[in-house]
Amino acid sequence: MGNKELVQKIIAAVGGAINIQSVWHCATRLRFKLKDKTLVDKKTLEVMSEVVAVVDSGGQLQIVIGNDVNEVYKSLREQYQTSEDEVSNEEVVDAPNHEKMINRIITFISGTFSPFLGALAGTGVLKGILALSLVAGWLTPESGVYKIWYAAGDALFYFLPILLALTAAKQLKVNQYTAMALAGALVYPSLATQLMNPDPLMFFGVPVVGANYASSVLPILLAVWLLSYLEPQFNRILPASIRNILTPMLLLMIMVPLTLLSIGPLGNWIGQVLSAGIMNINQSVPFLAGAIIGACWQLFVIFGVHWTFIPIIANNIGELGHDPLTPIICASVMAQAGAALGVFLRVRDTKLKSIAGSSVLTSLLGITEPTIYGVTLKLKKPFYIAIGAGGLGGAIIALGKVQATAFTLPSLLSLPAYLEGGVIYLVLGLSLAFGISTVGTYFFGVTATVHDQPTQLYDEDIKAPVVGQIVPLMSIDDEVFASGAMGQGIGIIPKQNIITAPVTGEIVTVHPHAIGIRSKQGAEILIHVGINTVQLNGKHFKKLVEPGKKVNLGDPVLEFDRQAIQKAGYDPIVLLIVTNTPNYQCQITQDLETTKNWLIRLRPNPKAAK
Template sequence: MGKYDELADKIMNLIGGKENVSFFTHCVTRLRFNLKDQSVVDLKEIEQLKGVIGAQWSNGQLQIIIGQTVPDAYRAISERTGLGAQEGTAATAGKDEKKKFHPSMILDGIIGCLTPLIPVMITAGMLKVVVLLGEMSGLLSTESPTHLIFSFVADAGFYFLPVFIGATAARKFGANMGLGMMMGASLLHPNFMQAIADGTALNLFGLPVYPASYASSIFPAILTVYIMSKVEKFFGNYTPAALRTFLQPLLTIIVMIPLSLIVLSPAGAIVGEYFAKVMTWLYETTGFLGIGVLTSILPFVIMTGMHLALNPGSFQMLATLGYDSIVMPTMVLSNLNQGAAALAVAVKTKNKEVRSLAISSAITVIVGGVSEPVMFGINLKYKRPMIAAMVGSFCGGCVAGLFKAHAYAFASMGVFGFPAFIGDNSLSALYAILAGVAVGMIVTFLTGLFIIKAEELVQ
């Protein structure tokens, strides 16, 4: 058996088997299950499994925290149950019993569409940083073919977001993935984009097409594919079986073209625009104190898994404003301060095993930007380190917010995220985040040394 096969079998047994799973995915550190019957889940037993850092319910979703190796656990479960390959298709999602609407379902839908794209966004963001560093160091000329190629590959990660979301939204809502990508791609076709740029008035059946650029957008594709999933299922139920192969997708697209271009995509674009305005308003209204408070309480947001709800805000600000003034700065600051608190534990403890775990988890969060191991394994477990991290995070967040630490790319949430704060010909945002990190980690570490008691640091 593979390393994670036994863990996969035990997890499935403790959640009621694959028949009890209606939706299965994973994020950076967690397995995420939507279950038909939640009463059969033995949460305490799951938490005791070797390889599991923690387990919890969040908005009706079971989250099992694995850490950075979560893709391996996910793959093992997928291979042994077939759930992963069918995730979000009619074979799983389409047969769910109907549930009463709850506002959290909207958030769950958005998160489900965006979570699989986090590696794409991080890679594209870091590649843009590499290009920028090459320019600033003189190693990469803006006139060189290498610069051109690296630049358009990096830009592709953001520009074609509607296509990527078309695929992930189709998987989430139980639609055909190819049709989802087709709807996303239709918003970016060169002819359509050129007509919008030229100011050409487009209409469909005499109805005006809203002149919007959907490059790098998020909400138009999510909204369009969600409605498309309903339309596709409708035609699936009412088209003859012998003709369904071509008639169902054809009728679906014919209906969705006017719905998308005249109603849904424009509505999504407006939602995205105001979403960014709200985020900007919050930042401008609360100022540096708001950044300090959010950085301080972020560990508890992460505990519930709701930190992923912040990602749409980051994506939208990057697409609309060109920078993220809230999510990336607070994430980086919070993670590094969690690491500083664990290092304080390593200094204070007399237990070799606790010291080893504290150091390894501190390295994981500081270098890799993954906070769950240090949070659940050290800081929350002993409580005082978490208090120290919150104090340091508030101080560091205020400093970073005061000097406007804007991130210009979505990147790693650890030290490798620093280059994302380099703007075009400007290092002011980088200096701001470095100042915030320095203040935050120093305050966290010293506070930890002062309040952490060695006798409490036992296995």
């Protein structure tokens, strides 16, 4: 099954998202801290083919995944949030308060826009097609076809405050229908007309500032935020028998005029300042602004901060009628598609080629996450090349002052919405972003270990990564490693503090306490220092290599303080595991006195080859 389906089944088996207090991962396993362990369905977890073992140890439920744990964890982070909106990892368990606040803001924005983002983008594409139809002379503004389709394309954006009220209220746990009534009042036809009248509307002698709230973003978000503070107070004061009626009534009586008198104008002013600032930067230094956004957009996606741009883009469309950011972002999207195509054309590995091929299509349609996490970021160089190509394409598009006239997801489908500005610059910028990324990735972005990985395994001897006393794997105080579930191997009680490469090959994964290496002959080797040392959060460890680094036999890869680890209450034993053991006939040394000779002798398994 895919990672998304696997994560869904794991979450269900551990008692649901509501039962998860925090979750992180180490080199081989997902580690859950649960509220109630009795809700765990251990048998269901153990029968999953992707789950190697399930361990309850140290107050944690440990689900052993193996080498793919990082990809599974990424999928889990995309899908899962605890009730406190926390997802921990092995390096950052408790985030500072300011980081939690940033996470909450991003979570609020993403939860507010994501439910209808597809529909909003689809109607934006429809408006772009209609604009193209007018330019090409296929339709006229007076035709019934144009008017009906324009209403279909514009209605959702026109009534955007109502949709935002619905989803924002859900995020802030406010009565959604009260919030929608508040937003409806802002765009109520007769009131909206009166607000635009030169003669100000008076409320108990106070003039109401004239404003147009159709298609606006910030006023309703601020209003619902304030609503989330007022509603609990009314519910606390009013008797339960009349609360359901009087609370909405009183809130609307207070919040509608308050929004029209102060919150709405403040939100509009903030939106105008943001839009004016972006437009000034784009006009003053367009090449630089486009280069930065085009290059960094996928980094924003990785860290989740891209959601903070959605209100700004929507505000630009509502306030100014156009937006300069979306076409620039489109260059970044096309660059990722080009990088995926370069990988697809270059690699021989069937699985990676399949993932890269499908990622090209999804990226062209505006969804880059599968490309980033499944292909480019995983291989690193294609990601860097795409950053450069996206920056160049974005700079050219910004130089041409290309504008989006409707809210869309940046993709090939959105091109009709990018007609305002220099179309030649748009075509040139997108073409260069896609082309340079494709060619650059094909020639320079894929290492030999990916496209020339040996299809045949060879005889190989695995040397000791550290000097020490050899102990059988079955004697290790960890049932997953001792059972051989992770693969055949051996333990070493270390007598020194330096881990060296036991083979010549490439570093695949790096954790503070563990190193993954793929040898030139095809063996996949895990060196794991200590039992449960992931809980040290990197303390007493020093990484000497990074993923992708080529190493020779005997090169230092990790430094640790075995005495300090033992003093902290952890066993510092070094585990040497061949994780693709089924591909070999594996012989473990019987010489327990020395680590100078080979420890594990591998011979290709004829049955595995078949």
